[in-house]
Amino acid sequence: MGYKTIVVHVDEAPxxxxxxLMAADLALQHGAHVIGVALTGVSRFLYQNEMVDDEDPNLALxxxxxxERARRALAGFxxxxxxxxxxSVEERVLDDEPGAGLALVARHADLAIVGQAPPDGRSGSPAAFPAEVLTESGCPVMVVPFTARPRGSISVTPAGVASPGAPAPGRHILVAWNAxxxxxxxxxxxxxxxxxxxxITLAMIDADLRPAAFGDTPGADVLAWxxxxxxxxxxQVRQTARQGLLKRPGDVGEALLMLAGETGCDLVVLGAYGHSRFRETLLGGVTRTVLEAMTVPVLMAH
Incomplete structure (x- = not known):
């Protein structure tokens, strides 16, 4: 069973x-329908709660x-x-905030594809956008690094026709397993x-701190599954440096990113611990660290 409906966020970010192209890659692999979604950024709650005057000419403008900006982002999609x-392609322009609007569409999809927020905030999407889609959609989310090259997986001729290119991401997958x-x-x-x-590399970091969850042989049950x-x-079983008098473990997110670099993986699979969008913190520390510093695509589920 593959991904048969893929939702991808489309905007004017570089x-x-x-x-x-990531959506196209996966659609070709799985025979999927692709929905490109561009959002205006105007919350749907403004309309539902009648907080705006529909007759205001300034609002209409x-x-x-x-x-028009959202339609321009989808031009050529x-x-x-x-x-x-x-x-099998579909385009949608929605009056909604990016995270909330995409999450609603993704509730009827197998996979959502979004972009990593640039560290300087150049993207129109807020930094919490991938986290909101993840926690509100019930759908796995593929986060593509903002440094990703547009033609990294599919080679396209000047005529716009696909030709053999580099292997699609997912040839070497690092699975972050914390039981x-x-x-x-x-x-x-x-x-x-x-x-x-x-x-596939199964990464287990600080498994010794939770022996009951990991079992006598960490990873054995996952490998059998x-x-x-x-x-x-x-x-790969790693242990972070224990710090201070209480021997607290080190930064698991940094250890995971280091291992991703060492193994040369081109995709990380990560279970994301998170809260609702109305909480102060959307995602746990490991997930935030990975999302901020990732250089390869990350598939997250919640």
Missing amino acids: HSAARV HLDVLR APQLHALGVH SKEAARAVREALPLLARADK LARHGISADT
Whole structure:
């Protein structure tokens, strides 16, 4: 069973093209329908709660500008995917905030693709955007780094036709396993990608701190689970430096990123611990660290 409906956030950010090509890659692999979504940024709650005057000419002008910007972001979306061989394509312009609007569409999808927020805030999306889509949609989210090259996976001729290029991300997958229900959900959602990978590394960091959860042989149960799907994996067990008099563990997120660099993986699968969008902190520390410093795509589930 693969990803049959893929939602991708499209905007005017420079790295939006990389997201679109990621969606095309996965759609070609899984025979998926792709929905490109551009949002105006105007919350739907303004309309529902009658907080705005529908007859205000200034509001109408402002909305027209925002809708035109969203339509401009989607210009060429469908023709580009058609040229790449993806023929089941849909475009939507929504009056809503990016995170909330995309989350609603993603509730009826198998995968949502969004971009990493640049560290200097150049993107129109807030830094918490990937986290909000994840926690509010019930859908796994693929976060594409803002440094991703638009043609990193599919090579496109000057005529706009797909040709053989570099392997699509997901050839070597690093699975972050901490024996939590979030990690289990992430592995389950990633099975279509894991089944196609050339190499899988199961990363377990500080497993000694939770022996009951990890079992006598950390990773053995996960490996057996994957093996029943015809999937094999290697394991990497690491321990962070213990700090202070109480020997507290070090930064797991940094350790995970370091391991990703060492292994040369091109995709990380991560179970994300999180709260509702109305809490002060959307995601746990490890997830935030990875989202801020990631250089390869990250598939998250919650």
